[in-house]
Amino acid sequence: MARTRSLNPFLFFPAQVTILTSIVYIVLFAVVIWVAETVPAAPSNKTPVAGVNLTEAWLDLENITNGLYHPWGSRANEQVREYLLKKIEEIGERNEVERKTIYAANGTFTSETEGVKALNIFASDSSNFTGSDGWTKRPTTLYGESENILVYIRGQEDAEGDWWNTTVPYRGSSGVLVNAHFDSVPSGLGATDDGVGVVTILQLISHFTQRGNQPKRGIVALLNNGEENGLYGAKSYVRHPLSQFPHTFLNLEGAGAGGRAILFRSTDAEVTSFYAKSPYPSGNIISGDGFKRGFVRSGTDYTPFTEELGMRGLDVAFYKPRSRYHTDEDDVRNTSPDSVWHMLSSALATMQALTSYDGKEFEGTPDKRGRLVTGTGSDAVWFDVFGLGFAVAKLSTLFALSVTLLVAGPVILIILEVLIRKSDKWYPFAGKRYLRSSDDDEAVRLHGRRGFFRFLMAFVLATAVTVLLGYLLAKVNPLIVYSSEYAVLAMYGSAWFAVAWFVLKGASSIRPTALQRMFVLIWLYVLSWVLLVLTTVGENNLHLGSGYFFVIYNASVFVALLISYLELFVLPNVQKYVEHVLGVQGDAASTRPGSRSSRNLLDQGDNANDDGEATERTSLLRGRTNRTNQNTFTGVSRRRADRDEVPDDVDDPYLSKHYIDEQAWSSSLPQWTWLLQLIFLAPINIIIVGQILLLLTASINQTPADGNAVLPVYLLTAVLTVLLLLPLTPFLHRITFHVPTFLFLIFLGCLIYNLVAFPFSREARLKYFFVQEMDLDSGVNNVTLLGVDGFLQDIIEEFPSAAAQKLNCAETAVANRNGLAECSWHGLPPNVVPRKYNGLPSNSTHKDWIHFNVTKHGNSASFSLQGQKTKICRLYFDDPVSSVAVEGGASDDRQPNVPEGGSNQVHLFSRTWDKTFRVNVTWDEAQAKGQTGRVACFWSDANQPGTIPAFDEVRRFEPVWSAVTKQEDGLFEGWKAFSI
Structure with a gap:
């Protein structure tokens, strides 16, 4: 009889598969997380190496x-x-x-x-x-x-x-x-x-x-x-x-x-x-x-x-x-x-x-x-394993390996298929097989095509759900990944698992097949082969080694699929199997008249001709009796023999060791090889893909605060999560309902949390960017903050100086801050240069913080610029200059002074305080007239309270979930306009 359970821990039965796959994934991914979140302990000996303390x-x-x-x-x-x-x-x-x-x-x-x-x-x-x-x-x-x-x-x-x-x-x-x-x-x-x-x-x-x-x-x-x-x-x-x-x-x-x-x-x-x-x-x-x-x-x-x-x-x-x-x-x-x-x-x-x-x-x-x-x-490829081992290879070596796998893998599989077909053991994709020795059209259905497209349907549906969840988060609560990346990953993983399991398990329950594991591996191999093609192109054309894990992925899937191919060699010859099935059916009908199947035959009598088309659950002994010409093969009709089922009361070890309602010919398949496939598929890919997933997540989940788009973060993490779970799919239909039920509850909890939770915390503060600018001639100053729209305004509401003012907010024009908002208001005046500093009069004002002079010579100009109590100054040009020469500056062919297209700015850094910079610039002849721009200096020292009161205010009143950072070379920029 078909088996459903056993105490053997290595058989391909639900309890064994559920327990072992869960252990492999839980333990290995837990180790990957632990390595990502911890740092190796420093030695207790404070002088572990000579000269090091x-x-x-x-x-x-x-x-x-x-x-x-x-x-x-x-x-x-x-x-x-x-x-x-x-x-x-x-x-x-x-x-x-x-x-x-x-x-x-x-x-x-x-x-x-x-x-x-x-x-x-x-x-x-x-x-x-x-x-x-x-x-x-x-x-x-x-x-x-x-x-x-x-x-x-x-x-x-x-x-x-x-x-x-x-x-x-x-x-x-x-x-x-x-x-x-x-x-x-x-x-x-x-x-x-x-x-x-x-x-x-x-x-x-x-x-x-x-x-x-x-x-x-x-x-x-x-x-x-x-x-x-x-x-x-x-x-x-x-x-x-x-x-x-x-x-x-x-x-x-x-x-x-x-x-x-x-x-x-x-x-x-x-x-x-x-x-x-x-x-x-x-x-x-x-x-x-x-x-x-x-x-x-x-x-x-x-x-x-x-x-x-x-x-x-x-x-x-x-x-x-x-x-x-x-x-x-x-x-x-x-x-x-x-x-x-x-x-x-x-x-x-x-x-x-x-x-x-x-x-x-x-x-x-x-x-x-x-x-x-x-x-x-040589271009390099490198990665670590648990922070203990380090693999280094030349990109050319990886390329050679990629090409080898692309060519050798399909060739080996084709050769194996030819050998299996010659042995008459190619059950995959097989339909009917007729009895060659019979003059009748008796046949046995092998059901070798059953379940071939299940994985494709499950993969597309589960991946689509996962990607749509990423779009949902990007629309409703786009920055939740900033502080809760593990909640996002848990939502992705549990959703994909639950959907894929529902499709694969449901299909397996309705139309069971012993080939489901092999068919899933075939699809995995096709998918990994296509990804390997793209990887190989990237290695050769773009000199990129990041696809190394697709090479490992393809190799591991190939080995697992190879095992499934080799399993077919232990199956019986198809023709002998057909003869045996028909013989068993005939014997059951002719020698056991008291059996359920034979009773059904007798009860049908002449009405058997009215039977509809047989279904998968129809008994194999059901058929019709021809009044005029009894079937010459043990009395079994064509209609009954057109199935691969075996009578329920037949105890034939050749046919009755298959799993539940799977094809009877699968009785000879070994039930322990799935464990080898799991070993080749899961551990290496969990480790490699898991480490990449956590590395990339930690690297990019907080970059939207810098102006990066958030949707690619969700899509990239979703794709890597799918790749992490794909090695589980050949065994998914054997996992019991307890695991997907538990994961579905996790999915619901994570989904609700990700949609409604506040995206920032004390441990993951939202960064925003500060700069204060002042027209030193007029005395008008503006504090400008750059940050995520909506949250930036919430931050500014906490500042007393901005409370009674109307904010000027717009999308920032700063090149490297795309997508961020920019809000300005009149800020607290700075005190970066004290009176009487460096010989300044006691009644000096902000106008005295910068001294400059500009002299025009045709299409050239000479600037003299000095800032008080600073080492950093700049020149801004509304039209780019074609050449720049700084007095005392060294020239070097390795460091061209002006980029192609000219310079709109000249940044000047001195090792001494209050330096007078002298700069000569030249415009193209067409731009020689009516040049305008600004001279400016920066002040960066905010260690003394009251020097830059606006920055002090920001630090003092910012919400606990936010953190200020600089936008420019300094915190305060004072400037004056020029026109020549």
């Missing part, structure tokens, strides 16, 4: 942040710089290294002390740069003066002497650069952006200068200033004599505020292999491809190192939570020693591997432009 690193981080914003143009920034210089000097003294501090004046380097120079500190220099804003692609020219700190740790194989003092290109063994920036934004305390990177470099200096740890290749440790304003520190480094020495680099950054530091991007597979030495490597090629295709709009110092210096290296950064990024919650309270150790341990292992490398892979010489020629390396 975790307690000291944490205290340095506290001192760098110190509750103060320290952007360029603040006194706190100078204090941080002095603290870092002091710490480096202390490290040198503690490790008893002979060192000298080197100062630069007019490009000439001299030293305070002589001797063996194992450690050289470049404390200040006169480097500057003038170049276009290549990162954001804006029509802007940048001018910056270096306030970087550079430390050179001489390697065992480095050239002797002060080689940086010569104009001859360095010819010795190349070194390694490690970089972090010590400035913060005016609205952020900079603990992870980039304080952790800074203290990591301090510990690296301590480690590599300790006795016995001198690296084989020299190290340049760069602590740069001005990254937050436009990568100024890295761009200034391009002009420094030391920049010719390193050919590889490790950049340490922060685009979140805690958690794990992941490998953001890498130039090539060869250099990525060094990061794989980390004890807790984390990262995925998807982030690198996001930068490559422009989907990630943040910039890091990685850009000038690769594009202007031609170096090969790595970008390691914190990436979540983004709601704390560039806010006052980027502090030591919201990071941990574990996060410090995660970045430090990765940096230490990577630097040890890079500096001890014996090969010539990264050697090279500068070209005519001074750009290093070190080769480009």
Whole structure:
């Protein structure tokens, strides 16, 4: 008789399938979540490596942040710089290294002390740069003066002497650069952006200068200033004599505020292999491809190192939570020693591997432009597994594997089908089979086509429901994903599972088939094969490796489907099966007259001719008796034999071991192979796809506050959720109703919550952007906030200065804030320049905060511009200028002054206070007349209450679910108009 239950834990029965699939998914996805939400614990030993002290690193981080914003143009920034210089000097003294501090004046380097120079500190220099804003692609020219700190740790194989003092290109063994920036934004305390990177470099200096740890290749440790304003520190480094020495680099950054530091991007597979030495490597090629295709709009110092210096290296950064990024919650309270150790341990292992490398892979010489020629390396593919293992491969290898799977998979399956057909065991898609030895048209229905389109129907319906739920959230409560991403994922997963189960289980109950698992795998293989085609095209044409998981997906589905093909070999020969079925039916009818089936035959008598078409539930022995010519084959009529069913009272082990009402020929199929298929399908895809799902969700769920569209967030997470659950579909029809019922209740709860819940919280505060502008001639000032429409107005309602005013709100015109609203009102007047400052009269006003003069010469003009108590100024032109020259500015072919199409702005950054900038600009001849624009300066220091009262008010009265961040280089911009 057909079996429905067994105590064997490995059989393909409902209880076993329900329990084992639930365990696999629950356990593995729980581990994936745990890895994503936790950071490996720092060692209890505070000196886990020689020269590394975790307690000291944490205290340095506290001192760098110190509750103060320290952007360029603040006194706190100078204090941080002095603290870092002091710490480096202390490290040198503690490790008893002979060192000298080197100062630069007019490009000439001299030293305070002589001797063996194992450690050289470049404390200040006169480097500057003038170049276009290549990162954001804006029509802007940048001018910056270096306030970087550079430390050179001489390697065992480095050239002797002060080689940086010569104009001859360095010819010795190349070194390694490690970089972090010590400035913060005016609205952020900079603990992870980039304080952790800074203290990591301090510990690296301590480690590599300790006795016995001198690296084989020299190290340049760069602590740069001005990254937050436009990568100024890295761009200034391009002009420094030391920049010719390193050919590889490790950049340490922060685009979140805690958690794990992941490998953001890498130039090539060869250099990525060094990061794989980390004890807790984390990262995925998807982030690198996001930068490559422009989907990630943040910039890091990685850009000038690769594009202007031609170096090969790595970008390691914190990436979540983004709601704390560039806010006052980027502090030591919201990071941990574990996060410090995660970045430090990765940096230490990577630097040890890079500096001890014996090969010539990264050697090279500068070209005519001074750009290093070190080769480009191979495009890389990388991903971690549970933050413990790290896979690195060349993109060419992935492409070869993709092509192999695309070709070999179908060929192998075709060959197997041919062999199975030759063995006469190809039951899939089989209809009737006739008895060759009979003159009659007796046949057995094999029902090999039954259920082929079930998966397609279930997949389309369940996926459509999931996608429509994403559209619903984007319409009703679009920002709920900002704080409740797991509620959204739970809603997606439970809805898709419930709908797919209902279709597959319902169809299986009505028309059961033993081929449902195989048919689902065929559809999965077709789907994964199509996705693999797209992946292969992306690998070859766009050099994208993010589709690597489709390669794994296709391979795992292929192996599972291969098992189903091999299962067919154990089935009986179709023709022999037909003969056996007809024989069993005939024997049952002729030898057991008392049986139910034979009684039915006798009772029908002459009326059997009036029977309708047989159904699936019709007994196989039901038929008609021909009065004139009894069937020659054991008395069984054609009508009865036209089924594949077996009499209920026949105990034939050849036919009666099938599952319930599935085809009798399936009795020979092994009942344990499903477990092999589950093992090949589920674990690897749960881990790989699950990690990608959580990484992308954490990376993009809070980006709508920056101006990104919200619908792609919902659609992308919906698609990945479907991919996560697809490996379950071959077994879905065997799962009992308890699981989908429970998940349906979860779906209802999550749906209601996602539709009505407030989308922000103290742990996930909505970011909005602040800037105050003032016409210094008229004294009219406006506070402008940018943020999500509707919620921005709710925030502004809390501010006393805006309560009695009419807000001017509109969609913002700021290029990188598309989709956000912009609201302005007359704000509290600033006090950024005190009276009598720098010789100003006691009755000075805001008009005295900026002094400028402009002289026109044909189609050129000379500007003289000075801001009081600031280091940052700008020139705005209504018509773009074709050339820019800043007095004292260096020129470099690697950094063109003006982008194609001209510059509408010139940004000026000085290392000294109150600098007078002198700038010469030229317009095209057609634009030489009637030029207009503005001169402006920025003030960024809001550490002293009352300096920028409008910003103080915002911080004091903003709702607890919101967080202010900066919009421009400074918090307050004062300007004056010019016309020439």
